[in-house]
Each structure stands twice: as structure tokens, then as C-alpha cells.
Amino acid sequence: MRRLLAVLPPAATFLALWAAWSYATGPGGLPSYLLPPPGAVARALWSGLADGAFWPHIRFTLTATLSGYLLGSLAAVITGILVAESRLFERFVFPYIVAVQAMPKVALAPLILVWFGFGLASKVVLVGLICFFPLLVNTIGGIRRADPDLIAMARAFSRPGWWIFLHIKLPAAASAIFAGLEIGIVLALIGAVVGEFVASERGVGYLIGSATVNMNVAVMFAGVVVLAAFGVLGSSLIRALQRRVVFWEGARNDLPPAGRT
Amino acid sequence: MSVAPAVAPEPPVLALSDVRFAYRGSEPPILDALTLDVAEGAFVAILGPSGGGKSTLLKLLAGLERPQAGTMTLAGTPIRGPRREIGMVFQKPTLLPWRTVRDNVLLPAAFASRASDAERARADHLIETVGLARAAALYPGALSGGMAQRVGLARMLMHRPQLLLLDEPFSALDAMTRERLSLELQRIWMEERSTALFVTHSIPEALFLADRIVVLAGRPGRILADMEVPLARPRTLDSLGAPDFARLARQLRRLFDDSIAAGDPVR
Numbered sequence: 001m002r003r004l005l006a007v008l009p010p011a012a013t014f015l016a017l018w019a020a021w022s023y024a025t026g027p028g029g030l031p032s033y034l035l036p037p038p039g040a041v042a043r044a045l046w047s048g049l050a051d052g053a054f055w056p057h058i059r060f061t062l063t064a065t066l067s068g069y070l071l072g073s074l075a076a077v078i079t080g081i082l083v084a085e086s087r088l089f090e091r092f093v094f095p096y097i098v099a100v101q102a103m104p105k106v107a108l109a110p111l112i113l114v115w116f117g118f119g120l121a122s123k124v125v126l127v128g129l130i131c132f133f134p135l136l137v138n139t140i141g142g143i144r145r146a147d148p149d150l151i152a153m154a155r156a157f158s159r160p161g162w163w164i165f166l167h168i169k170l171p172a173a174a175s176a177i178f179a180g181l182e183i184g185i186v187l188a189l190i191g192a193v194v195g196e197f198v199a200s201e202r203g204v205g206y207l208i209g210s211a212t213v214n215m216n217v218a219v220m221f222a223g224v225v226v227l228a229a230f231g232v233l234g235s236s237l238i239r240a241l242q243r244r245v246v247f248w249e250g251a252r253n254d255l256p257p258a259g260r261t
Numbered sequence: 262m263s264v265a266p267a268v269a270p271e272p273p274v275l276a277l278s279d280v281r282f283a284y285r286g287s288e289p290p291i292l293d294a295l296t297l298d299v300a301e302g303a304f305v306a307i308l309g310p311s312g313g314g315k316s317t318l319l320k321l322l323a324g325l326e327r328p329q330a331g332t333m334t335l336a337g338t339p340i341r342g343p344r345r346e347i348g349m350v351f352q353k354p355t356l357l358p359w360r361t362v363r364d365n366v367l368l369p370a371a372f373a374s375r376a377s378d379a380e381r382a383r384a385d386h387l388i389e390t391v392g393l394a395r396a397a398a399l400y401p402g403a404l405s406g407g408m409a410q411r412v413g414l415a416r417m418l419m420h421r422p423q424l425l426l427l428d429e430p431f432s433a434l435d436a437m438t439r440e441r442l443s444l445e446l447q448r449i450w451m452e453e454r455s456t457a458l459f460v461t462h463s464i465p466e467a468l469f470l471a472d473r474i475v476v477l478a479g480r481p482g483r484i485l486a487d488m489e490v491p492l493a494r495p496r497t498l499d500s501l502g503a504p505d506f507a508r509l510a511r512q513l514r515r516l517f518d519d520s521i522a523a524g525d526p527v528r
């Protein structure tokens with residue numbers, strides 16, 4: 001019952017938007033080459049999925065997004081740990097990280113396509129690059145913001161440095177790392193789609209691009225809907241994971257999750 | 262081999278001599294020419310105005326900071342860094358929010374998943390001693406302030422330390438909880454037979470717990486008064502109302518005010 005009540009308001013909004021959209025694209029409304037009616041978009045989406053025309057594109061975009069995201073995130077967390085924990089590494093690398101971070105990475109897309117070709121590799125690289133920096137910055141900040149009193153406490157009890165890192169700094173950084181991962185999943189999609197816009201023969205970005213050339217606006221919209229679904233799904237997965245891993249935050253007075261001691 | 266003299270004075274378990282300490286760039290030093298001997302098994306309260314260097318002194322003893330001059334020895338060996346014979350309770354509870362009460366108590370050893378049976382048994386015993394048996398599996402977020410400080414007490418005792426350092430462990434708690442925890446601390450200390458250094462702002466708390474009260478004040482901080490507390494043990498909350506207690510409290514208050522007036526202005 002609760003769940004049903006929680007779903008009702010957004011469902012009402014959805015219906016209202018659908019109605020407004022239908023009305024705007026109805027008789028005397030916007031021409032369908034500018035804005036197709038919602039029914040047409042739904043039909044384009046359905047037939048694309050049913051006859052299999054969308055699947056290779058979806059698979060391509062998902063592969064590029066996920067592999068780039070995993071590689072970029074892994075690299076970001078490792079680099080972040082090195083920067084936060086090693087003075088030497090920080091001195092050599094940190095200024096450049098700051099400089100590159102300020103640069104819009106999508107501007108590098110054409111260059112990366114030239115270097116890595118028009119296939120999957122260039123998309124993976126672009127995705128990795130684009131989700132690397134926010135996570136890097138969050139990892140460094142999270143580790144640095146670990147409570148110094150907790151660290152002093154652990155030192156007073158003769159806990160070694162690696163222990164302090166593993167059991168204090170890393171858990172302290174966990175929620176910042178998850179925030180970076182959540183930003184990253186959305187940026188990763190942007191990276192993949194930009195890469196596909198610039199030069200590709202596959203992918204949802206390519207699908208949207210080629211539909212534009214053919215003025216097939218309904219397919220364009222269907223592509224956008226697919227991308228939106230990826231984004232929503234990805235960030236809710238990350239959030240669900242975060243709630244399980246960083247269980248001590250937010251729900252301060254909750255009982256511990258079952259099965260942990 | 263020589264025969265020990267009949268009445269050998271008990272050698273101090275903790276000896277500080279001419280200790281000087283300044284944080285980087287702080288002038289004058291926080292502590293200077295600090296000399297203090299603590300007998301084995303004593304309970305020493307350290308009283309002093311805010312900013313007098315009490316926490317700094319405990320940090321030095323815990324091996325978290327190194328003095329610029331002077332020597333500190335525990336049981337004859339110089340303190341050069343954190344030692345397992347030293348246990349500490351901090352002003353803030355400083356518990357790991359992502360670990361259960363049990364794991365927090367086990368922290369000086371190893372967490373439950375890797376601890377030995379003996380360590381686990383010790384932790385469970387300590388958790389029971391501080392009255393938290395039913396909270397052992399909870400996370401710190403679910404504890405009250407008093408419960409969290411109890412976890413801190415249990416954690417301090419995990420390694421059976423010779424020397425207990427307590428930095429205003431009850432200062433954030435309400436008066437009732439403080440009294441109850443003071444009683445518990447006395448009982449634990451009498452059971453564990455260790456030496457304790459207890460920093461506090463409260464004269465009654467110092468009198469209730471300590472055999473000896475040291476006033477640390479001035480800038481740089483020195484020991485400006487040193488007084489025995491000849492009250493019988495175990496002390497009860499009724500001792501707080503005894504005439505002896507009131508007399509000692511008055512005496513201590515005068516000593517405290519005089520020593521602060523005699524010392525350099527605190528700020």
C-alpha cells in the first residue's frame with residue numbers, strides 16, 4: 001500500500017506530461033518532424049527492440065560504457081589512493097591532475113578517435129577519461145577527510161599504517177567514492193554517446209545521429225529514451241550498492257544490517 | 262648480587278624528567294621542565310585550566326608526539342612511540358562507525374574475524390564489565406554518549422595495559438552518567454591493578470577517583486601543585502558528601518586558584 005502511494009505522484013506527473021505532449025503534437029500542433037507524438041516514439045522504441053534493429057547498438061554502447069567506466073574508475077581509485085597517501089606522488093602529479101580536470105574532456109573526442117580508431121577502443125578510452133577525474137578528486141578528498149582523531153586513536157593503539165589505511169581511511173572515503181561513482185556512470189554515458197556522434201558505425205549515439213540525418217525524429221527520441229533508461233538504471237544500482245556498503249552513514253540510528261557482526 | 266635494602270622505595274613505573282614540548286612553531290613551549298614520577302598502581306588525576314597542556318601531556322605519553330627535550334620512561338624503558346603497555350581513552354569516543362561494539366573493543370588486537378579465542382573472550386569479558394553485553398553487536402551509531410564512552414573504556418583495557426591514560430573521558434556526559442561511570446572506572450581500575458593518569462576539569466571527579474592530584478598550569482605548563490588524597494577505597498557516591506571530601510575540595514580549590522595566579526597568565 002505504501003509502495004503504491006509512493007508510485008502514484010510520479011505516475012500522475014508522467015500521465016500529465018504524456019497528455020500535454022500528445023496535445024502539443026495533436027491536430028494543429030507541432031509538426032511531427034519537429035516533435036513526434038509520444039505514441040510514435042513508443043512505437044519506434046518497441047519495433048526497434050522487437051525486430052532487433054536496436055540491439056547491436058545497445059550492446060555496443062553498453063560495452064563501451066561499462067568497460068570504460070570500470071577501467072576509468074579503477075584507475076581513478078588507485079591514482080587517488082597514491083596521491084592521497086604518497087607525498088612524492090602528489091608533488092609530481094597533482095598539479096597536472098588539477099589542470100586536466102579543468103579541461104572539458106569531450107573536447108578531446110576527435111583526437112582520441114584519431115588515435116584509437118573508429119571502433120570500440122576509442123569509445124572505451126573516452127569514457128574512461130571522462131569518468132576518471134570526478135572519481136579521482138572524490139577519492140583524494142575522501143581519504144584526506146578521514147577523522148584525524150580516529151587516526152591518532154589507531155596510532156595510539158599501535159596499529160600499523162597499512163591497517164589505518166584499510167580500516168580507517170578507506171571506509172571514511174567510501175561515501176565520497178560512491179558519490180564519484182554515481183557522477184561517473186552518467187558521465188560515462190555522455191562519453192560513449194559523444195564518441196559515437198563523432199565517428200562510429202554502431203551504438204545508440206550513432207543510431208540517434210543517423211536518425212537525424214534521415215529526419216526520423218521518432219527513432220531519435222527512442223534512442224534518447226534508451227539512454228535515459230541506462231542512466232537511471234546505472235545510478236540506482238550504484239545507490240543501492242552504496243546503501244549496502246556505506247551502511248553506517250545516513251541511517252545513523254538504524255540497527256546493523258542482518259548477518260554482520 | 263647485592264641484597265636489596267629492607268625498605269626499597271617503590272621505583273616509579275612512569276618517570277618524566279625535564280620534558281619540554283612545543284608544537285611546530287608554538288612559542289613559548291606548551292610544556293617545559295616537566296618532571297613527574299608516578300608510583301606503580303597509583304591513580305593520578307591531572308587538573309588544570311583549559312589549554313594548559315593536559316591533552317598534550319597524554320599525547321606525549323601515548324607516543325603520538327615526541328618531546329624536544331627531557332626523558333620519559335615507562336617501566337624503565339624510554340617511550341619512543343606508541344606502546345602496547347599503554348591504553349588510552351580519548352575525550353571524544355573515537356569509535357569506528359563501520360565496526361560493531363565488539364570489533365571496536367577488539368581494535369587494539371585484531372577484529373573478530375581474525376582474533377584468537379583468547380582475545381575474543383577478553384573482549385566479551387570487558388564488554389560485560391562495562392555493562393554492554395547486550396549491545397556487543399550494535400554499531401556505534403546506535404549508542405548513547407555514555408555507552409560510547411564505555412566502549413572506549415573497554416577498548417583501553419583490551420591489551421591489559423600497565424598504564425591507563427584517560428583524557429577527560431566523561432566530559433561530554435551528563436552529571437548522573439559521569440558519576441555512574443566514575444564508580445565503574447574505580448571498580449575496573451581496582452580489578453585491573455594498573456596505573457592510571459586521568460585528566461579532568463572537575464575537582465570532585467578528581468577527588469573521587471584519585472590517590473594523588475597534580476595541577477598542571479601556566480604557559481609553559483608546569484606542575485604547580487601535587488596533593489595526596491587520603492580517602493579510603495572503595496569510594497562510594499556517599500563519599501562525595503563526607504566532611505573530609507568537602508574539606509579536601511576546598512583545599513584543592515584554593516591550591517588550584519593560587520597556582521593559577523602564581524603561574525603565568527593562561528592566555
Ligand SMILES: Nc1ncnc2c1ncn2[C@@H]1O[C@H](COP(=O)(O)OP(=O)(O)OP(=O)(O)O)[C@@H](O)[C@H]1O
Nearest residue numbers: 284285287291309310311312313314315316317318
Ligand atoms: N595539534 C596542535 N598544534 C598546535 N597547537 C596545539 C595543538 N594541539 C594543541 N595545541 C595548543 O596547545 C595548547 C595546549 O593544548 P591541550 O589540548 O594540551 O590543552 P588541554 O590542557 O588539554 O586543554 P583542555 O582542557 O581545553 O582540553 C593550547 O594552547 C593549544 O592551542
Ligand SMILES: [Mg+2]
Nearest residue numbers: 315316317428
Ligand atoms: Mg584536553
